[in-house]
Amino acid sequence: MRTSRLSFLAPALAVTVALTMTACSSSDSSDSEAEGATVSTIFGDVTVPENPQRVVALGWSDAETALALGVQPVGASDWLAVGGDGLGPWVEESYDTAPTILGTYEVDIESVAALRPDLILWTRSTNDQATYDKLSELAPTVGAPVGTDIAYGTTWEGQTELVAEALGTQDEGQALIDETNADFDAAVAANPEFADKTVAIGTLYSGQLGAYVDGDARVDFMTKLGFVNSPVIQDQAEAGKFAIDLSAENVAQLDADLTIMFPIFQSADTITSDPSIQGLPVARDGRLVVLGDQNLSNSFSAGSAAGTRYAIENAVPLFAAPLKG
Template identity: 30%
Template sequence: MPRVSRLARIAAAALIPLTLAACSSSPAEEGSANSGDWTPVTVEHALGTTTIDSAPERVATVNWANHEVPLALGVVPVGMAAANFGDDNDDGVLPWVEEKLQELDAQTPVLFDETDGIDFEAVADTAPDVILAAYSGLTQEDYDTLSEIAPVVAYPETAWGTSWRDTIELNSAAIGMADEGAELIVELEAEIADAVAEHPQIEGSSAMFLTHVDTSDLSEVSFYTTHDTRALFFEDIGLATPGSVAEASAATDQFSLTHSAEQADTFDDVDIIVTYGGEELIEALEGDPLLAQMPAVENSAVVGLPGDSPLGTAANPTPLSISWVLDDYLSLLAEAADGAQ
């Protein structure tokens, strides 16, 4: 599978400015991004090349967070993946998405249940003109099947490794709103910078993200590599990548790796650990004879994110969630940074 540029390559010399269609709760109007003329858009990605020849009137999205791009730009998808993590009321819609839908006076789109993988029949039933999946873990088979329904925009290089910026760039370009997408990125960058400035102790601390930890078996340590969006976001908020994590990441294109707990001393350069879980997990780490020797654990510089609440999604930035959870996430990191010093 060839590696490609991380950015969408626009076939036309320039995109003609387009206006948003009025948002409505009627199925015929939801998902409409454009009116007027259209210049074909070609996007190269890890699973192929997609050309969108005509203005998409019905936008569908699959996998995590892709629906947040059109929503942030005022376009309501006809269908999107139901939230399966951090959903505190089990309605399949995270609070920042629900808030945006209310702001747009729109009904909740069709929710695709992806518990057992993509529901291709449900996606097809929404009759989309384009399917956004710039941040996803699509297999080639998934992509080929979806492409029989509508043009698909997949991830540019690594499965589940598309940064929030590239997710916005790719998905916004696919619906003819590249300029609006670029403006959204600038706005979010400014918001992040202002929030980070309120927590100066974070700057320069090194951090790693442990994946879901099994407290009944701490013989292995799994962590996200620098190919994962959680580790990438550390750089946005002033945290440094430990040399140990950078070195391990350079040897793979996987978004996570697993080491034996006996190699825990490898991570002596980690100031802060972020993971999913609560006090029980932190106590388990502190009580383990090997993992307790890691400086971050020894100094109680561990941030546990609850998986059953929206805050649990804080480490994985998305266009609408950044504003919602950033302050809380930075406060937790600042507390950990104080302990690490």
């Protein structure tokens, strides 16, 4: 069974970087690269090369987004720890040549430099300025879209738009966005009972309870279906953070019209056998959905167009069942 390495506390993790960079960056070997589009990000405008050939995709789901748009990165980060080429089973495309797999939360600048990138994608990340500055010395680096105010807060739609703009594949990107939104529209039409229901999305990792807030990909997914994030959870949101910790005494705060939970670094039975969670009214009434299937919880967390479409097809029926009639 594949093991997820999603880190609930990613915003608080320090992103460490090597202090010494190799001398062979793409700026040494591609002085004659034609300039392409100018892309606006939270770090300012970035001029990217036309038809980049050596794309390094570091941000969460950046690699699968580039691949969906017809570009095969030479380096990629395996955010969901699915192994191999770092692509989940919801990704239809495949690599001709598997990319070099790089770290996730800790960006190894020397390893990135060794790939001689002419474009770096870092659209869904910590948004750390110091790391961005080091990456941008190697090659034009596309960070999160303008207006992103939390770590890993880039939406699937914003990521698709930004990556498509950087790669010069805007038509393909818009088509992917339209297809995904059509799936959402169909799900909303089929499930009118979702409208204005409260939802709490929680996790259990190493014995620690947590819940997600607006701006997180999972919460955005549910609000797009018509749900409202639980006010008792949302009111505790902290600036720049996509989640909160909950003490065991506050487990009742996970109660909502619908509660969704999944485990990190452990099996689903840590949730299904937890008496405090199973004693919640939402659990007793059968409105607690535990995503024990690793592929399903990963796709729900991926924050990509492909992962989102997979979750619409496979997770939405699970969310709908407890709320039907």
